[in-house]
Amino acid sequence: MLKIDNVSKSFSNVLAVKNLSFEVKRGEVVGVVGQNGAGKSTTFKMILNFLSPDAGEITINSKKLKNDFLDNIGYLPEERGLYLDMTIKQQVLYFAQLHNYSKTKASKELSYWLERLAVKGTERTLIKNLSKGNQQKVQLITTLIHKPKIVILDEPFSGLDPVNISLLIKIVKQLKKEGTAVIFSSHNMNNVTEVSDKILMLVNGEQKLYGPVNQVRSKFEKNKVYLEGIFNTLSPSNFSGILNQKDDFPGKVLTFNSEENARKAIKKAKAEPSLTGYRLLEPTLDDIFRRIIKEEAMKNA
Structure with a gap:
C-alpha cells in the first residue's frame, strides 16, 4: 500500500x-x-x-x-x-x-x-x-x-x-x-x-x-541464559565468558560474550543435581538495539 x-x-x-x-x-x-x-x-x-x-x-x-x-x-x-x-x-x-x-x-x-x-x-x-x-x-x-x-x-x-x-x-x-x-x-x-x-x-x-x-531476532546470537536452583553450589563466576548477571526470581539471567559460552554454561549447569530450570533466551529487540548502537559508536570512534 x-x-x-x-x-x-x-x-x-x-x-x-x-x-x-x-x-x-x-x-x-x-x-x-x-x-x-x-x-x-x-x-x-x-x-x-x-x-x-x-x-x-x-x-x-x-x-x-x-x-x-x-x-x-x-x-x-x-x-x-x-x-x-x-x-x-x-x-x-x-x-x-x-x-x-x-x-x-x-x-x-x-x-x-x-x-x-x-x-x-x-x-x-x-x-x-x-x-x-x-x-x-x-x-x-x-x-x-x-x-x-x-x-x-x-x-x-x-x-x-x-x-x-x-x-x-x-x-x-x-x-x-x-x-x-x-x-x-x-x-x-x-x-x-x-x-x-x-x-x-x-x-x-x-x-x-x-x-x-522474529526474522530479525533470529539473525542475532543467543548469548543469555536463564538458570535456577544451582547457585547454592555454583557461582556465576564459575562460568566462562560471563559479562553480567541479573536476578530473575527464582533464578538468574546470565549474559555471555558469545552464544558458544552460553551453551557451555547450560551444559555445565546440567551436571549439577541442584539445577531446577534452564533456558537459552532469544535476544530481545532492546538487546539488539543496544548492540547495534554500540557497534555504530565503535565504528565512529
Whole structure:
C-alpha cells in the first residue's frame, strides 16, 4: 500500500534520512525504532507531504503521493496539539472536517470512541479540564475519527500509564484486523515487539534493520541464559565468558560474550543435581538495539 523507495532528506549539512526503503501493506503494523534524531519524525513528515524528499519516491498503491490522499491518513504527532478552550466534541468535529469527513457521522461515532478509550470526560468537557493522559486520548480520537487507511503514530505510548498502554495496543491490533496500515515509533521495545509485524531500525538516518520481528531476532546470537536452583553450589563466576548477571526470581539471567559460552554454561549447569530450570533466551529487540548502537559508536570512534 505505502512504499518508500530509496528516499533521502538533508537539512543544510545534516543528512537526516539516507537511502531509506520499506513498505507497509494493508493490515500490517510496522514499528520504527531509533535514537532521538535517527530520522523517524522526518520520515513521517515526508509521508505526510509536509517535507519533500531530496531523492527517492513515496508511493501509495503504486501512485505518487499527492495531497488529495492525505484525507486517508491519520497522524498523531509526537508534539501534542489541541485547542484547550474547545470542548471534546468541538475538537473532534473540527479535525473530522479538516479531513472532509462527515460532521454528522463524526458526531454519532464520538460516543463510541470516548467509551472505547475510557476518556474521563463528556463531549462537553473542555480540553483544558482534562488530564494530560485524557488529552492524549482525545488527540488519538482526532487521528482515527475519519477512518483513515494509513495511520502514523509518533511516540503514541509516551506519557501513558500501563493500563492505557494496554488500551492503545488493543486499538492498534483492531486497526490491523480492519485492514488499516499502521506505522508507529516507540522507544519501548516491548510495545514494538507486541504489536509489530515488521521492525524498521534507523541509526543516524540509515536503515540498519528491516523485516519481520522474529526474522530479525533470529539473525542475532543467543548469548543469555536463564538458570535456577544451582547457585547454592555454583557461582556465576564459575562460568566462562560471563559479562553480567541479573536476578530473575527464582533464578538468574546470565549474559555471555558469545552464544558458544552460553551453551557451555547450560551444559555445565546440567551436571549439577541442584539445577531446577534452564533456558537459552532469544535476544530481545532492546538487546539488539543496544548492540547495534554500540557497534555504530565503535565504528565512529
